[in-house]
Amino acid sequence: MFSLIHLACKFEGQLTTNFLMSQILFLASLQIILKTLWMWYNRDNLLKLLDKTKSLYTDCENEEICVIAEINLKKLSNFWIVCFKIASASVYITCVLLAICNALKGEDGILITIPFIPINFRGYLEFRLLIQTTLIGFGCVSVIYIDLMIVFFGIEIMAASNILFDYISLHKDAIQEYPDDLKIITERFCKLVDNIKLFNSVISFSSFLQFITSAFLSFSAFFIIRLCPENPIGYFTCFCIVIQLFLPCFFGEFIKIRLERLSTTLYLTNWYDLKLKDQKSFLIILGMIQKEYGLKAAGLYDINIYTFIQIMKMAVSWCAFIFTLHTYS
Secondary structure, eight states: OHHHHHHHHHOOSSOOHHHHHHHHHHHHHHHHHHHHHHHHHTHHHHHHHHHHHHHHHHOOSSHHHHHHHHHHHHHHHHHHHHHHHHHHHHHHHHHHHHHHHHHHHGGGGOOOOOTTSOTTSTTHHHHHHHHHHHHHHHHHHHHHHHHHHHHHHHHHHHHHHHHHHHHHHHHTTSGGGOTTHHHHHHHHHHHHHHHHHHHHHHHHHHHHHHHHHHHHHHHHHHHHHHHOTTOHHHHHHHHHHHHHHHHHHHHHHHHHHHHHHHHHHHHTSOGGGSOHHHHHHHHHHHHHHTSOOOOEETTTEEOSHHHHHHHHHHHHHHHHHHHHHHHHO
16 A cells, blocks of 8 residues: 555656666565465365375375385475575575665665655654555565465465376386286376365466566566666666566476376386286376376466566566667657
């Protein structure tokens, strides 16, 4: 609300760094509020996903799966820790640098306007800087925990896929010697698909919102870099915006690749050595796995690297076009 009032009061027909940063603040705040409300609305599904994630660590049909699960979960847990540290450090560094630069700029560093407080109020500038920094800090915390929650569940789905892939790979040359394999593979694949569908229902609207806001946020960040290439804030802000968009697209792409790899590996097993009854069951399982189970934003757009590239290209094109008009106006 404060940033929107600031945008309405300060816009004079020119795209300045102050106006663009205030626009980023407004769009980021809107995105955070809507995504938080959506996640709160889906809290039951999130708890279900959490229970399914816990079952990866506890539910093992045999000793081989326990060993495979331990290796994959440990490896991907380390990857999750690295993602968390990099994302947290990037967001917090940007927040601190933004607070310092705004304080040094004085009035030009103010991105919000608080109504009903007289301008001649003693300490008015410092008060607005304090409120602005506090609100940005809360926004940074929200971004970290909402977006990295999506990363966490994406990694766990990748782990479930890897466990099933490694187990099939281990027995693919002698599947006829393990009569329980078809049952284990079917149950684990059905659980994996159920997790993907549940995960997709949770992030579907928030990803669609992410795509829309990230296009405008990226445009604003790129424009700031073009206006002030010597200002490090533009680069850090741009990096955070790009990473925030990249993470769900990255996991959407990897989930799709993992399922395609799973289908190929299952097809390459010695299924023709099974009994006729088991061959029929196997072909049904193979048909299920060969279906596409990707992530979609609002059921319309695929969440993958191609979508990420398209949004970035769109933002860069807007930036080049508007900057050209801005330069010659």
